[in-house]
Amino acid sequence: MTPQRITMITLAVADMERSRRFYAALGWDEAAGGNEKITFYKIAGQFFALYSKDELTKDLGLPIHARSTGTITLATNYNSPQDVDHAFADAITAGAIAITRPAKVFWGGYSGNFADPDGHLWEVAHNPFWTLDDSGQIVGDA
């Protein structure tokens, strides 16, 4: 079973500096941990992130159409890699399309991606640097 929570909302962006300027102009403050490929913003119990569209395309092995109204990934985080494996298996059983099978990933965590029937991208992840409370919300600011 996939818990009813969303830990991170990630927008794929074509030009990181252009997007950072836009969200700064909206009045949003960046959190720590950003670089030229990703920018984090802390919201209540979640992170909102901007991520390089080129990098996301590479990570997923999936073309992202230029005419999309925006490519977003929704993440749910778990307390262990085993929980990620179970969640991924449950999603496939539910009819999800496997995009990347759960595996150790470059940022130090363990992550897989599936798509729902409309192609909406979901990431199931264990991040050893994040602590989740009992409700699945992220504890602390980073």
Next chain:
Amino acid sequence: MTPQRITMITLAVADMERSRRFYAALGWDEAAGGNEKITFYKIAGQFFALYSKDELTKDLGLPIHARSTGTITLATNYNSPQDVDHAFADAITAGAIAITRPAKVFWGGYSGNFADPDGHLWEVAHNPFWTLDDSGQIVGDA
């Protein structure tokens, strides 16, 4: 200034019953208020929703490309229509693309839509049926 919060995450779906079955198979419980065009799920401080792609296309007056990896709207809610007007104006000043100007909408609220530099859709809304706490999270289950 646009507050640093996301109140609802909405996925555009081609076939509501197919998508409902998928999220039910994942173990997600629907909240009240759904109909053939929209389905709500309560998550901590937020709603997650499925919304008819055809209806969203009509609401926005915007074609939604079939090859998108998924069309999502991110909503931020406000305590009054005046606050929505201010937020929309601030977004346009920040460089947002106006999609629909804030106006009374069919579900009883007041809402406008803009796009960020990559076309990601943001809704700024006042929902007289929802109560927000001081942090901007939604109070209660519906």
